[in-house]
Structures are given as C-alpha cells and as structure tokens.
Amino acid sequence: MSSALARSRAFVDLLFAERRTTAQTLGLLAFICVPLSLGVWVRFNVANFYAADISFETCILLGILLGPAAATAGACLLALPAVLHHEFLALPFDVGVALIAGVFSWFVEKDEIWSFSPFIDLSIYQWVRRNLRKPRFDRQILLMMLIIALQVIHWWLAMRYPHELFALPEPSWYITIAVWACATMVVGIPLKIWNAVRIEQSLKEQKRLLLEARLDALQRQINPHFLFNTLNSIGSLVRRDPDQAREMIVKLANILRALLKDHDSFVAFREELRFTEDYLGIEVVRFGTDKLRVVKEIDARTLELPVPSMLLQPLVENSIKHGLEPRIHGGTVTLRSRLEGDRFILEVEDDGVGVAASSQRPAGMRTGNGVGMRNVRERLEVLFGGAAHFNVVSRPGRGTRVIMEMPVDSEPGSLPDQLRAAGLPARSSTSS
Helix, strand or coil, rough: CCCHHHHCHHHHHHHHCCCCHHHHHHHHHHHHHHHHHHHHHHHHHCCHHHHCCCCHHHHHHHHHCHHHHHHHHHHHHHHHHHCCCCCCCHHHHHHHHHHHHHHHHCCCCCHHHHHHCCEEEEHHHHHHHHHHCCCCCHHHHHHHHHHHEEEHHHHHHHHHCCCCCCCCCCCCCHHHHHHHHHHHHHHHHHHHHHHHHHHHHHHHHHHHHHHHHHHHHHHHCCCHHHHHHHHHHHHHHHCCCCHHHHHHHHHHHHHHHHHHHCCCCEEHHHHHHHHHHHHHHHHHHHCCCCCEEEEECHHHHHHHCCECCCCHHHHHHHHHHHCCCCCCCEEEEEEEEECCEEEEEEEEEEEECCCCCCHCHHHHHEECHHHHHHHHHHHHHHHHHCEEEEEEECCCCCEEEEEEEECEEEECCCCCCCHHHHHCCCCCCCCC
C-alpha cells in the first residue's frame, strides 16, 4: 500500500507539503486511513486474516508524521470498524497511541523520523558503533523502543480484556517477541519507501534550480566588445547623423532591456526575431549597408513557436565577427526558419571566410567551439537533451551555415508545455 500511495502525485504533494490546510490534512488522512480501515473490517469478516489489521502501527505512523491533532482524527477513523464490532477499547487505545506518537514528533527532527530504519538489528548495531566513539542521545533508538513498548502495552491490554481490544494471540514467548518486533517493521517500511520519494523529489528540485541558474548565466552573457563598439558608433554619429544615433540608442536600449529583465527559458520565435533584428540594425549601421546585408526567409507558421530565448543573437554575432568582418567587402547574413514534420529548423548562414578545413569534422560538419556557438549548443542540450541537433557546415572562403533542429511535438511530458501548446499559422516568406 505504501508503494501504491507513493505513485500518486496527489498523495506525494500532500505528504511533503510544508504547510497544509485542514482540507489537505483530511485528504491525506483519507489516503492512508480509508484503505486501512477496510483492513480492520476485513479482519472481522475473513477467517484467520488478522494481519489485515495494522491500525495500531498506523496510529504511530500518523502521529510521528502529522502530529497529535491529525493523528487523533485518523485514529478515530481506524477504530470505527472495531467499535462497531463491540471492541470498545479500540477507540481510546488508538487515540492514546496517536497522541503519544504525535507528542514524540515534537521533540524529534523530521530528518530523524524519515531516516528511521525498519531493520532493528542494523539500527542497534549502528547505535552501538556511534556510542562507542562518542556517546549521545539517539532519538531513532528511542522511537524503536517507544514502538515496542506501546506494542507490549497493546498486547497486555488485549490479553487482559479479551474481545475489547485486538492483538495477535501467540502461543510461545519467542513468537510473541517476534510479533512485537514486527511493529517497528510496519512503521519503518512506509517511512523508507516515502523517504526514497522525498529524496528523489529533493534531487529533482536541486536539478531544476541548477538548470535555472545555468540557463540564466548563459542567457545573460553579452559581449562587452559589442557594447563598446556600439557606443563608439553612436558617439561618431551624434554630430554627423543625430537621427541615426538616436535610432541606435533605442535599439541598444531594447537589447539591454531584454538582457536585464527576468525572462522565461522559452519565448515566442517572433520575440526572439525582434531582438535579433535590433542587434542586426546596430551592426548594419556600424558596418554600413554596403558591407552588411541581412536576408530573412521566415516561415510564418514558426513565428508563434516557443524557442529558447537569446538563441539567434550569439550565432549572428559569430557570423559577423568571424565570417564577414575579416572580408574587405563584407557580406550577407541569412536567417531561415521552417517546419519539417514535427521538427522546427532554424538556420543562420553567412557568405564570409568560412572555417579552415583543419578545424572541421569529416564532411564539413562540426558542433561549433566558439563561445557563442558553445552557449547555444549547451542550452539546446539542457532544454531538449538528445531531441535537438546542432550542426555547423562550413566551406573555407565560401561561408558557414549553422543548423538547429528542435522538436515541435512529442510524447507527453518529454518537452515543456509551451512546445506542445504552440499553434501553426499559415506560411509566408519575407526578405529584407
């Protein structure tokens, strides 16, 4: 049952919530107590099926996990079938156990409860080893002794008041002791199972925070040379062409605003294209319209698709800086987007100097080792894993083309919701 509950997203969210409303607490009690109350009922109706009744151990579990108030409510629910079958001592005893376990939880750290082991021999062995080195008060051993003590009281009351309180009657003393020890197993096994889920959730949260930090660091990279050169260009235009200087200041402000604001990992391709156009507008002014030309071949169906933010600008910057700037006559940067089945394909191409053959992989393919290319490649890997592809095709003296492929639709849960929810408007192509 513990394993089955651990597979329920709703149960896990309720169990590990830092704060719960009354309704959430009642929901969590229903998850645990309703099936186990049915177990008590089964004990009365199925011959020799006494093991179905683990209400005593459940009261302890509720107490140490939820505290005395919630555990008391759960104990009442668990005792109800027994009371209806005239075991009237079950209700006060279960409530008492829940209160004792709940009060105990006040004096124990949560981590000590979650790390409680159902293996008694290992717990005692570790306790002895710890105390041989440095004696200290061990609350885990205290919890184990508390469970066994309550089980002894449980058994004694059941023997003293037969048919008033249920406990397994055993014919020999060693089997009785074994049954008492089993109570710690029944409490410890759910804790072990749920603690494994808790650790997995914690690792996922740490991974998510690491991913966010990594993406934020990658997204906030800006080439200081670009900023320096842009300010120099604005300074030279202030007297010669104030209107164009003003236009460059607006474009630079748009770029800095986009870089400094908190943004999502994904943005609509339309926004990414607008940001890149501002960057290209500044570069065209710096280089001159005769040395830098921009061509856009954009499939209109791709404009609303989500893409990783700050995706194109590093590649465009790389094309201009390493492809076109070394050429005396400059050249052309071409941006392309299209859909091929369930793949969204983006290309950034220049007709610059290309890459030396010695630095390429066979067939002219490589992953790109510059800062800008490495930035983009890493972000695609982080966001899409193996579902995205990043390739560079370069011919020395004839230019370089960067090709990115991203999935548009796939199995549920394998991509961010933004990608699966994107629509596909009609296609068109523009050039400038």
